């Protein structure tokens with residue numbers, strides 16, 4: 001049927017559709033039906049930019065994918081690309097749909113089961129107390145995760161003696177023992193050959209998971225938890241079929257152990273290389289410079305802490321810097337010594353030959369004087385006078401030559417002095433070229449640039465977030481003015497130590513100059529980085545600083561921002577700096593985040 005063209009026909013048809021489709025008579029529905037009935041295409045809706053902006057600010061950035069899409073949306077809104085913003089929003093919505101809702105039914109069933117069972121050490125009152133704590137979680141995901149962990153801890157606790165009958169299997173004697181109270185005893189029971197072998201293997205597996213794995217995985221809480229979980233499954237599996245079902249789990253666990261072993265092997269190789277480097281260059285590391293003492297202390301700190309590839313890498317770079325600086329110092333020093341020695345030797349030689357010349361002149365003149373006194377007539381004197389004249393001219397020439405040579409030597413000494421001053425200046429400059437700040441041992445600007453390039457590259461490849469913060473100590477000038485420059489320096493070292501101690505290994509702290517510091521937080525969105533900085537502020541107020549035996553409270557103001565793909569360090573620091581300035585202006589001891597659309 002052709003579309004009606006008369007307005008009254010269109011209106012009639014629209015009303016009919018309202019009735020048949022049971023639609024509420026809203027203006028939107030009327031507009032939609034009007035365009036459907038008349039066949040006139042609806043004009044493009046204007047993009048509700050203001051609304052989408054408000055929405056974008058509220059979107060949770062709780063996974064790296066969602067953070068990426070939310071960022072894409074922010075960028076599209078900033079440059080007015082409505083179609084890209086629409087697409088980003090649609091993908092964000094899909095990511096919400098893709099997420100599997102937590103399986104509450106299974107969890108509640110397991111909670112009931114474990115509530116009813118009686119486990120050693122878990123009274124009803126204690127269970128209730130833990131449950132109440134878990135129920136205080138702020139959102140469903142956290143609640144689900146915490147509840148799951150609680151139920152798991154109940155299920156892994158040994159059963160209270162006398163409440164469960166021992167499993168009817170040859171391995172029962174060992175399985176009934178609480179894992180942590182006695183070393184499991186491996187016993188092959190010969191019910192049948194295969195059954196006995198299986199039971200023995202099961203025991204070996206339990207022994208590995210419960211006694212050996214915790215020792216080797218002491219620094220790996222996640223794997224230790226998995227091993228405990230896995231041993232609980234093995235304990236529950238009482239026959240060959242059930243054991244087979246967990247073989248897949250075992251393979252996965254073994255694979256993760258293999259990865260860990262690989263990492264550890266790499267750490268060991270790194271350590272060995274480091275030691276080798278140290279041993280090879282030990283003769284060069286004769287510390288006679290205060291700066292190098294500080295670097296060596298930092299190096300000792302690094303090597304003294306639990307090892308990680310990042311720390312070893314850091315230590316290796318520090319050591320290379322020390323070797324470089326020390327060898328330069330030594331080289332310059334011996335060069336300067338050699339040229340001074342040479343000049344001194346030349347000068348002494350010259351003095352000696354001048355002394356020789358003048359003493360032989362004196363001898364000759366004396367001899368001439370004797371000959372003049374002994375002369376009987378004037379003709380004899382004439383010859384002697386000629387000789388006196390010759391000797392005098394010769395000594396005059398010699399004196400002139402000596403004077404010129406001495407002048408030249410003095411000139412060379414001046415040049416050598418200038419060269420040494422230049423060498424010293426170059427050496428001082430070279431300390432700026434190394435990657436670490438001399439006072440605090442943190443990365444300096446150059447070190448920060450290298451690390452930033454690495455982190456930004458990693459964030460781009462993995463589509464991760466990277467937050468960047470700029471910290472500035474509050475009222476630092478007052479510390480200097482009241483307690484002296486040394487106290488100011490100590491305050492900088494104090495702040496660096498506290499902040500470092502409270503960072504994750506993957507975070508980076510650098511000194512940007514003066515009382516400013518930069519922090520890089522990889523894989524961290526703005527909210528998380530904001531929370532981390534507020535935590536740092538709290539830690540800093542706890543660890544008080546002493547100057548002139550007085551407790552001084554050190555606080556900082558910080559600006560924080562998210563790095564956008566492709567952005568340079570300068571660009572991102574500019575935004576962080578503006579946010580920090582905002583924090584200073586609005587009262588100090590604050591953290592201000594700079595988003596795309598301004599400060600929050």
Ligand SMILES: Nc1nc2c(ncn2[C@@H]2O[C@H](COP(=O)(O)OP(=O)(O)OP(=O)(O)O)[C@@H](O)[C@H]2O)c(=O)[nH]1
Nearest residue numbers: 473474475476477478480485486488489514515584
């Ligand atoms: N002791 C010490 N002082 C430094 C160092 N670098 C910079 N300063 C001093 O730090 C002070 C910084 O002062 P301002 O920029 O006025 O900052 P402030 O007093 O912290 O004030 P707000 O930033 O507004 O809280 C100056 O007096 C610098 O001389 C350093 O390495 N050691």
